[in-house]
Amino acid sequence: MNRPSFVWKLYIAAFYVFLFAPLLVVAIFAFNASPFPSPPWRGFTLAWFIGDGSAFGKPGVLMDPIWLTSIGNSLKVAIPVALLAVVVGTVNAWVLERAEFRGKTFLAMMMLWPLVIPGVVLGISILAFFSRVANGLEDWLQTDLDPLRPGLPLVILGQLSFILTISTLIIAARLRKFDRSLEEAALDLGASRARVLRTITLPFLKPALIGAGLVALLMSFENFNTTLMLVGSDAPLPITMYGQMREGASPAINAVSLFLMLGVGGIASLFALTSKAEA
Amino acid sequence: MTSPPDLDLLNITKRFGSHRAVDDVTFSVAPGEFFSILGPSGCGKTTLMRMIAGFEDPTSGDIRIRDKSMIGVPANRRPVNMVFQSLALFPMMSVGENIAYGLTCRGVARAEAEKRANRMLERVGLKGFGDRRVTALSGGQRQRVAIARCLVLEPTLVLLDEPLGALDLKLREHMKIELKQLQATFNTTFAYITHDQSEALVMSDRIAVMNQGRFEQVGSPRELYHNPATPFVASFVGETNRWQGEIASTAGGTVALRLPSGATIMGEGAASQKSALAFVRPEAIALSQDQAALGTLPNRFEGRVAAVLFDGANSSLLVETPGFDEPVRAVLPQAGPLAGIAVGAPIHLGWASQATKVFAA
Amino acid sequence: MRSAQRLTLFLLMAPAVLWLGLLIVLPHVEILILSFSERVAPRVYAFGAGNYLEFFTEPLYWRTFARTAIMSILVTAITLVLAFPIALYIARVARGPTKAMLLLLCLLPFWVSELVRTLGWMMLLRETGVISYLLRMTGLADQPVEMLYNDGAVILGLVYGGLLFMIVPLANALESLEPAVVEAGFDLGGSRWTVLRRIVIPHAMPGIVAGSIIVFMLTVGNFATPVLLGGKNGLWFTEQIYAQFITRFNWPQGAAFGMLLLLLSSTIVWVGLRLTGQSLGTTLRQA
Numbered sequence: 001m002n003r004p005s006f007v008w009k010l011y012i013a014a015f016y017v018f019l020f021a022p023l024l025v026v027a028i029f030a031f032n033a034s035p036f037p038s039p040p041w042r043g044f045t046l047a048w049f050i051g052d053g054s055a056f057g058k059p060g061v062l063m064d065p066i067w068l069t070s071i072g073n074s075l076k077v078a079i080p081v082a083l084l085a086v087v088v089g090t091v092n093a094w095v096l097e098r099a100e101f102r103g104k105t106f107l108a109m110m111m112l113w114p115l116v117i118p119g120v121v122l123g124i125s126i127l128a129f130f131s132r133v134a135n136g137l138e139d140w141l142q143t144d145l146d147p148l149r150p151g152l153p154l155v156i157l158g159q160l161s162f163i164l165t166i167s168t169l170i171i172a173a174r175l176r177k178f179d180r181s182l183e184e185a186a187l188d189l190g191a192s193r194a195r196v197l198r199t200i201t202l203p204f205l206k207p208a209l210i211g212a213g214l215v216a217l218l219m220s221f222e223n224f225n226t227t228l229m230l231v232g233s234d235a236p237l238p239i240t241m242y243g244q245m246r247e248g249a250s251p252a253i254n255a256v257s258l259f260l261m262l263g264v265g266g267i268a269s270l271f272a273l274t275s276k277a278e279a
Numbered sequence: 280m281t282s283p284p285d286l287d288l289l290n291i292t293k294r295f296g297s298h299r300a301v302d303d304v305t306f307s308v309a310p311g312e313f314f315s316i317l318g319p320s321g322c323g324k325t326t327l328m329r330m331i332a333g334f335e336d337p338t339s340g341d342i343r344i345r346d347k348s349m350i351g352v353p354a355n356r357r358p359v360n361m362v363f364q365s366l367a368l369f370p371m372m373s374v375g376e377n378i379a380y381g382l383t384c385r386g387v388a389r390a391e392a393e394k395r396a397n398r399m400l401e402r403v404g405l406k407g408f409g410d411r412r413v414t415a416l417s418g419g420q421r422q423r424v425a426i427a428r429c430l431v432l433e434p435t436l437v438l439l440d441e442p443l444g445a446l447d448l449k450l451r452e453h454m455k456i457e458l459k460q461l462q463a464t465f466n467t468t469f470a471y472i473t474h475d476q477s478e479a480l481v482m483s484d485r486i487a488v489m490n491q492g493r494f495e496q497v498g499s500p501r502e503l504y505h506n507p508a509t510p511f512v513a514s515f516v517g518e519t520n521r522w523q524g525e526i527a528s529t530a531g532g533t534v535a536l537r538l539p540s541g542a543t544i545m546g547e548g549a550a551s552q553k554s555a556l557a558f559v560r561p562e563a564i565a566l567s568q569d570q571a572a573l574g575t576l577p578n579r580f581e582g583r584v585a586a587v588l589f590d591g592a593n594s595s596l597l598v599e600t601p602g603f604d605e606p607v608r609a610v611l612p613q614a615g616p617l618a619g620i621a622v623g624a625p626i627h628l629g630w631a632s633q634a635t636k637v638f639a640a
Numbered sequence: 641m642r643s644a645q646r647l648t649l650f651l652l653m654a655p656a657v658l659w660l661g662l663l664i665v666l667p668h669v670e671i672l673i674l675s676f677s678e679r680v681a682p683r684v685y686a687f688g689a690g691n692y693l694e695f696f697t698e699p700l701y702w703r704t705f706a707r708t709a710i711m712s713i714l715v716t717a718i719t720l721v722l723a724f725p726i727a728l729y730i731a732r733v734a735r736g737p738t739k740a741m742l743l744l745l746c747l748l749p750f751w752v753s754e755l756v757r758t759l760g761w762m763m764l765l766r767e768t769g770v771i772s773y774l775l776r777m778t779g780l781a782d783q784p785v786e787m788l789y790n791d792g793a794v795i796l797g798l799v800y801g802g803l804l805f806m807i808v809p810l811a812n813a814l815e816s817l818e819p820a821v822v823e824a825g826f827d828l829g830g831s832r833w834t835v836l837r838r839i840v841i842p843h844a845m846p847g848i849v850a851g852s853i854i855v856f857m858l859t860v861g862n863f864a865t866p867v868l869l870g871g872k873n874g875l876w877f878t879e880q881i882y883a884q885f886i887t888r889f890n891w892p893q894g895a896a897f898g899m900l901l902l903l904l905s906s907t908i909v910w911v912g913l914r915l916t917g918q919s920l921g922t923t924l925r926q927a
Contacts, residue, residue: 012729012742015722019749019803022760025770029763037763039773088655095652107653110660117664118861118905120878121898124885125667128674128895161663184334185367187354189381189428199380203371222753225863225878229885241755245762245868257756264751272744 023261030254037251048255058250067256070240077152077227077236078220081159085216086209088160089167096168097175114162123229126158151232158226163219167212174208214267222260283346285310285435285468286331291340293326300326301337302492308436308470308485313462315471315479318489319515324472327489328438331470332361344435355384360429361438365445366421368413374400374424375409381432399431403461418446422454423461430465439471443478455481476516480504488512510638513558518595520559520608523640526552534637542602545577546635554640561595563634564609566617567627576629582607584624596620598628668902674895691896701880701897708877709904712859715795719802719855720848726803727810727847728840732817743811750804758868761797762788765869789871797865802855809854813847814840853912860905877901 029037033045035056045051046060053059061067096108114122127150134148147153178201186196202209224238231239237256244253284307293301301323308314316324329335331342333354342349349357360381369377375396382392397409403423408416413424422442429437439458443451459482462469473479479486480500487497488511496508507513514521527535527543536557537543546557565573573579582600594613597606609628611617620626678690695701730742749757764770765787775781787793817840825835841848866876881901884894 008725008729011725015726016745018800019746022757022764022800023749023752024760025763026756026760036768038766038768039770088659091652092656092659095649095656099649099652101649101653107656107660110664111656113660114664116857116906116909118857118878118901120861120863120881121671121902122667124881124894124898125671126663127885128891129662129667129670132670157663160659164659179365179367181363181365181367182369184332184354185361185363186369186380186384187334188332188359188361189432190355190384191380192355192384195384200369200371218751222755224754225861228863228882238753238755241753241759242864242868245755245759253759257753257759260756261752264753265748268748268751 026254026257027261029251030258032251032254035250037249037254048251056250058252061252061255061259064252066240067237067252070235070237073152073234074221074236074238077155077159078217080156081163081220082213082216084156084160085163085167086171086213088164089171089212090205090209092164092168093172093175096172111165111168114165117162119162119223119225120229122161123158123226126154126161126226127229130154130157149232150230152234152236154230154232155227155236158230159220159223162226163216166219167216170212170215171205171208174205178204211271214271218264218267221263282310284308285312285345286314286470287341287343287346288327288331289341289343291327291330291337291342293323293330293335294338299492301330303340304489304492304494305340306487306494306497308468310468311466313459313469313471313482313484315473315483315486316489317473317476317479317486317516320474322489323492324474324489325440328361328440328470328472331436332359332438333357358435359438360432360434360436361440362425362429362442364440364442366425366442368421368424368428370413372413373409374405374411374413374416377413377424378409378428378431381428385432395431399427402464403427403430419450419454419457422446423457426458426461430461430467434467436468436470439469441473441475443473443475451478458482480516488515490515507558507636510556510558510640513636513638518561518608520561520564522557522603524555524557526555526637533632536635536637538602539604540602542580544635545632546637547633548635548637552639556638556640558636558638559630559634561608562610564607564628564630566596566598566609566611567629568617568625570627573627573629577632578635579627579629580607581625581627584620584622584626587611587620587622596626598626600628671895671898674892675899676896677892679892685892691893692900694893695896695900704875704880705877705900705904707875708860711791711795711798712856715798715802715859716852716856718795719799719806720852722799723803723806723810723851724844727807727814727844730807731811731814732819732822746804746807750801754801754864757800758797758865761793761800761869765793765796788869789873791870791873794866794870794874794876797869798859798862801862801865802858805854805858806851809847809850810844811847813844813850817843849912849915853909856908856912857905860901860908 030048031044031046032041033043033047034040035058047056049060050062051060052063058064092111096104096111130148134145137145137148182200182204183196186200187193191199222238224242227236227239228242235243237260241253241256286308288304288306291301291304292299304327316327318324326335330337331349333349333352333356337350344358369380372380375393378396378399379387379389379392382395383389387395393409397406400406400408403426405420405423405427408420408424413421416424425442426437426439443454443458446454455478458469462482471479471482480503483500485497485499486503488495488503490511496503496512498506498508503512503516507516513519522536522538522544524536524538524544527537529535532547534546534548534555535543536546536555544557546559548555548557565576567573570579570581580600580602582598584596585599585606586597588595588597592613594611596609596611598609600607607628611620617626675691676687676689677685678688680686695705726746730739730746734742762769766772767784767786767788769788771787772781772785775785776783821839821843822835825839830838861878863876863878863882866874867879868874870876877897878901881894881897884890884897
């Protein structure tokens with residue numbers, strides 16, 4: 001078993017080609033000087049990034065209000081999601097690792113549950129529930145409650161429903177490794193509880209907090225299934241991409257995808273660095 | 280004692296449910312004293328220490344430091360600092376930051392704190408280590424940082440919770456001496472807990488032996504060793520032979536104890552009951568190949584060497600002796616004529632009645 | 641003191657309770673209720689199982705459901721077979737930096753959006769795509785070949801999307817196998833195949849179960865891949881849910897479909913765990 005056969009090695013190589021072929025194709029054709037994202041190769045251009053539309057009739061990503069608004073909408077969702085995921089995830093991790101109460105195992109199970117619910121079902125259930133709440137409250141208060149209707153605030157809630165599980169798990173795993181005598185030692189040396197939290201516990205958790213934040217940012221930016229059910233008129237990036245892919249898009253979508261890949265690469269290496277610092 | 284004690288515990292009891300972890304403990308520690316609490320694991324010594332540090336509240340009783348009651352005073356307001364079993368050095372800070380931590384908590388300015396931390400590092404022999412990471416230190420160096428971190432605050436009392444437990448044997452022997460010297464130079468009061476009798480005996484001015492939540496005896500290392508007050512102390516502190524029997528007669532301070540086999544040994548002690556325990560230290564037993572050399576000793580027996588336990592200066596013999604269920608253990612001097620004795624050789628043994636401590640069983 | 645502690649605990653638990661209550665439990669209660677309400681007149685609803693009856697009487701619905709379930713099982717099986725040699729190689733053959741490299745290279749594509757990956761496959765497979773172009777250039781085909789919009793494309797896309805979630809738990813499980821055990825297997829006269837079947841695969845069982853459950857869940861719940869790669873022939877059940885909710889605005893029917901999908905996904909997870917006697921917590925942690 002320790003001397004891999006040639007066939008096996010060949011299979012491994014083929015597998016990695018298979019793995020990266022779609023991504024490479026997407027990246028390469030972002031630079032193709034053609035109005036369609038398909039062969040043949042018609043020469044190198046940056047028009048799909050910074051073109052004003054004079055060359056191929058459609059502008060590049062950085063000049064196109066549709067793409068820019070979508071990216072903006074995604075950020076409007078992803079940033080609050082990441083911040084809330086870190087804050088609430090930390091509190092949840094504290095409850096799981098530090099508190100003692102009846103029903104803790106049940107609560108821990110419940111926190112895992114969102115991971116086994118299909119994203120589409122999460123989306124429709126939140127949509128239906130908040131519509132009912134909005135209907136009830138609007139009848140009662142006689143005002144419009146737009147945040148509870150499909151739109152970016154509801155997307156934030158929908159994404160949080162399962163991203164919180166992930167951030168809680170990441171932070172709780174780190175908190176579990178914490179040696180509580182460090183806190184006692186700091187108290188013993190005269191630190192107040194707030195100071196212990198600030199100078200000992202949070203610095204220890206920092207890699208996990210950053211990691212959880214980055215993962216939440218990424219998951220929010222790329223979430224499609226749950227988001228699809230909850231969007232209103234403001235479409236985040238994946239929704240716009242989906243629409244363009246159905247209709248047949250210009251290579252601008254390749255350029256957007258390349259940005260996404262570079263972003264992912266950057267975040268992934270940041271994450272790898274923080275988890276290395278953790279060890 | 281003219282100055283008030285640094286630490287005073289009055290009838291401290293700690294209950295966890297129905298279990299009494301610490302049961303009515305009273306003692307005081309004088310300024311500058313090295314006081315140890317010695318006991319097996321689970322005897323309540325850690326709970327006791329955590330109550331002094333302020334991490335647990337006593338169920339009843341009072342803890343006073345320099346005559347001020349500490350009941351209700353949180354851990355971060357007590358003039359007591361603790362060296363943790365795990366040392367609990369802050370891994371996210373440098374050595375210097377670890378030592379300056381307590382000072383900055385007190386509001387000492389950064390530059391001043393750093394200056395004092397450096398001076399302290401110099402005093403514990405770690406000059407120039409301020410910028411190192413704590414993870415880059417050796418076991419002994421970490422130990423010194425943990426202690427320096429407490430001493431820099433000039434506390435009334437330093438608590439040490441088995442800090443040598445994680446070190447290997449050689450380093451532990453070395454650190455025993457170093458700790459004692461450190462305590463002497465700083466002249467700070469130390470309260471040290473351990474389950475290792477040798478650590479307690481070597482370093483302490485006084486030792487309290489603790490068992491099942493209670494203090495069995497408080498005294499100097501010599502007192503505990505030579506005049507144990509209870510059977511537990513006699514068997515827990517130092518090596519000893521232990522026999523069970525019945526009191527045959529009492530005359531003055533001397534008692535005669537009859538073993539189940541019928542053999543009688545003479546000892547000292549106040550045993551009011553019939554059933555009793557006798558303890559004899561291995562080094563109190565004289566060995567000879569010639570019965571006449573043991574002369575007037577009241578306890579004289581003859582046996583055969585069952586095993587030679589060679590351990591340099593700590594070597595001893597196990598002597599199979601008629602009348603005793605188990606072999607008698609006796610120290611084998613490596614300088615004497617018996618140094619080369621072999622298993623199976625006949626031997627005479629004897630000891631004084633003062634060497635036999637008799638307790639009610 | 642006691643009441644202060646209780647208050648602190650209460651405050652700390654509040655976010656978790658709000659999250660699970662408002663975003664998970666109550667919404668699911670809502671669609672459960674919704675799925676049992678029938679429209680008897682405009683804007684008037686009554687309790688009834690009509691939406692579920694509709695599912696069983698309309699062939700398009702239950703056929704799509706069955707197709708989704710069967711294809712998901714097929715995708716899971718293919719993913720397992722494809723992933724096993726890779727996981728075995730990463731866990732038992734590769735060493736040091738190569739090993740870390742191989743694993744990292746596996747992870748990277750899956751951090752990229754599902755839509756980007758699907759876009760890649762569309763560009764490869766479609767009539768005007770890269771593969772069709774290469775086939776014509778090399779003379780293997782004389783006219784454009786359409787490889788998109790069929791079941792093969794859907795399965796390909798879904799397998800691709802599931803691979804990572806199979807490789808990681810498999811590699812973790814295989815990692816813990818003692819080399820001595822494998823050597824003992826050979827030493828006692830086992831052939832490569834027997835050692836694999838009798839020693840390696842049983843040892844990897846927890847990883848196989850964990851990976852299969854996750855891949856199945858992701859596949860059944862997928863939306864973009866079957867719709868984009870399958871086109872009109874995609875016919876995935878999530879699409880029906882979307883259609884009822886968003887296009888036809890028949891929420892009770894969509895809620896019933898949602899409950900059915902949840903039921904399918906939970907049942908398979910439960911059966912999988914039951915058959916192998918594992919708990920959900922350890923399984924998810926493995927992934």
